[in-house]
Amino acid sequence: MDIVKCTKVKKTYRQNTVAVKALDGVSLSIKKGGFIAIAGPSGSGKTTLLNIIGGLDSADSGRVVVDGNVLTDMTQSELAKLRLRKVGFVFQAYNLIPVLSAQENVEFVMLLQGMSPAERRARARGILDDVGLGGMYDRRPAELSGGQQQRVAVARSIVSDPSIVLADEPTANLDSKTGASLLEIMEEMNEKKQVTFIFSTHDKMVMDFAHRLIYLRDGRVVEDQTRKR
Amino acid sequence: MFFQLGWRNIWRNRRRTLVILTAVIIGVWSMIFLGALMRGMADQFVSNGIKTLTGHIQVHHPGYRDDPVVENSMPDPSVVEAALTKRLPPDAQWAHRVKVDAVVSNARHSTGVTMVGIDPPREAAISFIGGAITEGRYLEDDDPYGIMVGQALADKFETKLERKLVLMTQDTEGEIASRAFRIIGIYRAEIEATEKQFVFVTMSAAQEMLKLHNGISEIAILLPVHEAADKVAGALRTELPAAEYEVNTWQEILPMVTAILKIYDFFIYIWFLVVFIAMGFGIVNTALMAVFERIREFGLLKALGMKPRWIIQEVIIESIYLLILGIIIGNAAGFLSVLALSANGIDLSALAAGTEYWGMSRVIYPAILGQDVIVANLVVFILGLVVSLYPAVKAARFTPVEALAHT
Numbered sequence: 001m002d003i004v005k006c007t008k009v010k011k012t013y014r015q016n017t018v019a020v021k022a023l024d025g026v027s028l029s030i031k032k033g034g035f036i037a038i039a040g041p042s043g044s045g046k047t048t049l050l051n052i053i054g055g056l057d058s059a060d061s062g063r064v065v066v067d068g069n070v071l072t073d074m075t076q077s078e079l080a081k082l083r084l085r086k087v088g089f090v091f092q093a094y095n096l097i098p099v100l101s102a103q104e105n106v107e108f109v110m111l112l113q114g115m116s117p118a119e120r121r122a123r124a125r126g127i128l129d130d131v132g133l134g135g136m137y138d139r140r141p142a143e144l145s146g147g148q149q150q151r152v153a154v155a156r157s158i159v160s161d162p163s164i165v166l167a168d169e170p171t172a173n174l175d176s177k178t179g180a181s182l183l184e185i186m187e188e189m190n191e192k193k194q195v196t197f198i199f200s201t202h203d204k205m206v207m208d209f210a211h212r213l214i215y216l217r218d219g220r221v222v223e224d225q226t227r228k229r
Numbered sequence: 230m231f232f233q234l235g236w237r238n239i240w241r242n243r244r245r246t247l248v249i250l251t252a253v254i255i256g257v258w259s260m261i262f263l264g265a266l267m268r269g270m271a272d273q274f275v276s277n278g279i280k281t282l283t284g285h286i287q288v289h290h291p292g293y294r295d296d297p298v299v300e301n302s303m304p305d306p307s308v309v310e311a312a313l314t315k316r317l318p319p320d321a322q323w324a325h326r327v328k329v330d331a332v333v334s335n336a337r338h339s340t341g342v343t344m345v346g347i348d349p350p351r352e353a354a355i356s357f358i359g360g361a362i363t364e365g366r367y368l369e370d371d372d373p374y375g376i377m378v379g380q381a382l383a384d385k386f387e388t389k390l391e392r393k394l395v396l397m398t399q400d401t402e403g404e405i406a407s408r409a410f411r412i413i414g415i416y417r418a419e420i421e422a423t424e425k426q427f428v429f430v431t432m433s434a435a436q437e438m439l440k441l442h443n444g445i446s447e448i449a450i451l452l453p454v455h456e457a458a459d460k461v462a463g464a465l466r467t468e469l470p471a472a473e474y475e476v477n478t479w480q481e482i483l484p485m486v487t488a489i490l491k492i493y494d495f496f497i498y499i500w501f502l503v504v505f506i507a508m509g510f511g512i513v514n515t516a517l518m519a520v521f522e523r524i525r526e527f528g529l530l531k532a533l534g535m536k537p538r539w540i541i542q543e544v545i546i547e548s549i550y551l552l553i554l555g556i557i558i559g560n561a562a563g564f565l566s567v568l569a570l571s572a573n574g575i576d577l578s579a580l581a582a583g584t585e586y587w588g589m590s591r592v593i594y595p596a597i598l599g600q601d602v603i604v605a606n607l608v609v610f611i612l613g614l615v616v617s618l619y620p621a622v623k624a625a626r627f628t629p630v631e632a633l634a635h636t
Contacts, residue, residue, distance in 0.1 A: 051630055054532070056532055056628075056629045056630050056633075057630045077536065080531070080534050080535070080536055081534065082534075083532060083533065083534040084533065084534025084535075085534070087534075089532050089533070091529075091633065093525075095525065095526075095529045095633070097234070097526060097529070097530075098241070098526075099234060099237035099238055099241060100230075100234065100237070104230065104233075107230070108230065108533065109533055109534070111230050112533065112534055112535055112539070
């Protein structure tokens with residue numbers, strides 16, 4: 001079953017007076033439970049593709065379907081609801097809320113979903129234990145290392161069982177050892193929860209972790225390979 | 230968690246929060262304290278007016294107020310007294326007066342004054358004079374030649390207790406009437422002009438001098454509360470024939486006081502608005518700075534699925550915390566300032582000439598009016614929230630992509 005299906009997706013940005021083609025007719029399908037890397041050099045359209053799949057940005061033309069929802073037909077409010085229920089995000093710069101503790105950061109999405117405090121707490125603590133942050137529930141982001149912060153971000157992205165997790169260069173700010181450890185956690189979550197992970201990267205190590213590698217250049221898919229680990 | 234998040238967010242930049250909090254506190258304090266000061270001035274202004282021989286209601290011959298001469302006296306006060314007995318609330322006080330213009334003189338000086346013939350015990354209950362004697366003693370019923378004068382008049386006349394003064398006026402027959410009195414008491418009033426204007430003799434001495442028999446110039450009534458004046462005056466008007474008696478409230482007798490009270494009301498609310506405008510700019514500025522500093526964070530919140538109205542709510546919650554904290558501390562500071570001055574007031578003796586010109590007391594006691602406090606707090610809270618909407622809407626309008634790309 002395809003969890004993501006993009007058909008001839010185009011997106012052009014305007015930088016001052018110059019039009020920059022970020023995506024130039026991308027078509028691809030991603031099956032549920034995949035662990036996929038979208039690779040390519042800077043400016044190849046990786047982040048734009050992730051943003052469009054995540055409903056953060058809209059395509060100029062083409063069709064994007066995520067878990068049965070046609071994103072290109074949805075309003076901003078519907079997209080917000082979709083992001084809340086079906087998409088988890090991990091950003092390069094961690095993007096945790098600095099005034100909330102690790103546990104509160106993880107609970108935040110569930111709060112927006114209207115989950116009860118007891119359930120939020122139990123799930124947040126459980127997932128933090130899973131990513132190796134047991135006992136660090138009350139630490140604020142400033143009291144955590146980069147790797148630990150990114151693990152909190154991963155925990156936040158999967159805690160409410162989304163259909164897909166989109167990770168934009170999740171290891172770019174981490175050293176290779178910490179990056180590998182984070183990828184192992186993401187892979188473990190992928191296997192354990194059957195959540196589809198799609199991450200953008202130009203890091204060879206990350207590409208090696210992926211079960212499928214989609215290579216973009218100048219806004220087009222130039223290579224799509226499935227691999228076994 | 231929204232409230233927790235709001236509370237923690239306001240303390241992210243402690244210095245900025247303290248600065249805006251100080252602005253709100255000073256704003257609320259100044260609204261309450263200066264409002265109370267103006268109310269205190271207004272209250273004393275009214276009290277001075279009422280105690281200075283006005284009372285809450287006066288009854289006169291219809292022509293007396295336009296021409297306060299002896300001919301415009303009420304020859305038979307018993308009709309009025311019967312109406313008073315019937316219509317006044319039980320704790321109201323009243324007194325007769327004979328009040329005419331006169332000339333007072335001694336060997337070296339003479340000046341125009343108002344001669345007031347009083348019923349000493351009754352007068353003491355309704356006007357300032359009962360508690361104003363600073364030298365000598367208060368008049369008694371059997372003081373046919375006793376006179377009480379103000380300190381300022383005594384100073385001007387270079388006279389003192391036991392010295393003689395001659396009062397001269399016109400009697401009911403149109404003849405010049407004069408009589409020598411001996412100073413038995415010297416009084417102090419809030420306003421020096423009062424000390425120079427009024428001299429007090431007994432009712433019987435005045436009636437005898439003016440050949441008034443039982444006639445009087447006015448009846449002054451003091452009610453338990455200022456606000457009852459209209460109602461009681463209306464009741465008295467139904468009892469007394471309008472052709473023979475005119476009933477006036479203090480607002481009609483002291484039109485300037487009434488006008489000044491209205492001006493005070495207006496000034497207080499203008500003051501509230503001015504303070505708020507200054508404070509409002511601070512609130513908007515601070516909230517905008519807090520929003521622009523956290524553009525990425527708002528982008529993240531939107532990416533996580535937060536609806537724009539939740540983001541507005543989040544920014545508004547932060548403003549609510551600032552406003553409520555500022556209002557609580559500002560109110561406490563305002564009430565404490567008023568409390569600190571409640572015993573001794575603010576002494577404006579140094580400005581006596583100016584304050585007297587406005588009929589104000591030498592010492593101002595701030596008076597808090599509940600309505601002013603409510604209006605001040607509502608102005609700060611409601612308008613504070615309204616101006617916070619601008620940065621809140623701004624925060625809600627960032628798209629996740631542009632906000633997350635913000636550095």
